[in-house]
Amino acid sequence: MKIVVPIMPKSLEAIARLSSDQYQGADLIEWRADFLAISDLDLAASKIKDKFPDHPIIFTFRTEDKDEQLLSDADYARLIDKFASEFAYIDIEVLRFPEISLPKNAIASYHDFDQIPENLADILGKMQARHPKVVKFAGMPQDKKDVIRLMSETLTFSEVHPDQIIVTMAMGELGKVTRLVGDSFGSSWTFAAVDATSAPGQLSLTEMRQLQHIL
Numbered sequence: 001m002k003i004v005v006p007i008m009p010k011s012l013e014a015i016a017r018l019s020s021d022q023y024q025g026a027d028l029i030e031w032r033a034d035f036l037a038i039s040d041l042d043l044a045a046s047k048i049k050d051k052f053p054d055h056p057i058i059f060t061f062r063t064e065d066k067d068e069q070l071l072s073d074a075d076y077a078r079l080i081d082k083f084a085s086e087f088a089y090i091d092i093e094v095l096r097f098p099e100i101s102l103p104k105n106a107i108a109s110y111h112d113f114d115q116i117p118e119n120l121a122d123i124l125g126k127m128q129a130r131h132p133k134v135v136k137f138a139g140m141p142q143d144k145k146d147v148i149r150l151m152s153e154t155l156t157f158s159e160v161h162p163d164q165i166i167v168t169m170a171m172g173e174l175g176k177v178t179r180l181v182g183d184s185f186g187s188s189w190t191f192a193a194v195d196a197t198s199a200p201g202q203l204s205l206t207e208m209r210q211l212q213h214i215l
Ligand SMILES: O=C1C[C@@](O)(C(=O)O)C[C@@H](O)[C@@H]1O
Pocket: 006, 030, 032, 060, 091, 109, 136, 138, 169, 171, 191, 198, 199, 200, 202
C-alpha cells in the first residue's frame, strides 16, 4: 500500500519552510492547493516541484469541503487543464464537475463528510465509467457497520475491476482501521500526516511506516 502525505501550505513562505527530509518515507506527496490564493498557484507549483524533486506529486484543489463555491465550473476546468500536465496525478471531482474531460493521470475523487452513502457502489461505478487512472472515495462512517460496508464495497469493486486502481477510506476515529488494512480489501493508497492532518483519522507518516513494516 502506497503512503500519500498531503501538504497544505497557506502561503508561499510556508512552502519555503517545508522540510522535505520529513517526507522521505512518503511514496507520494499530495499538494492541497485549495489553501492558497489562486493568484499564487503558478509560483507555488514551481516551488513545490523544486522542494520535492524525488516524489510523484498529486495536485488537488478540493471544493467539496467548502461552504461557498470558490471557483466557477469553467475556472475549475481551466485549473485542472493547466496543472494536469505539470504533476504526476491530478485530483478531479468528476461527479461534481461532469463536463471535464479527464487527462491520463486523473484521480476521480468523491468525498462525503457526513456518511458512507448507501449508493457507494453506484458512486464508485460512475467514477470508474470515466476511466480515470485512480478511483478515490473518502466518507464519514456513523457506526462500525458503515466501516465494514466501505471495505466490503471496496473489495467487491476491486474484484470486478482488477485493473482499476481504487483508493478508499473511512474518515474519523471509527474509520482509522481502513487506513491501516485497506490494502487487504483492495485499496491501494493510504493517506498519512506530517504535522497537520488533511482529514480526520489520519495517522502520522512514522506510525504508518511502522505499521506497514509489521503487517
Ligand atoms: O482524498 C483525500 C483523502 C483524505 O480526505 C483522507 O481522508 O485522508 C485526505 C485528502 O487530503 C485527500 O485529498
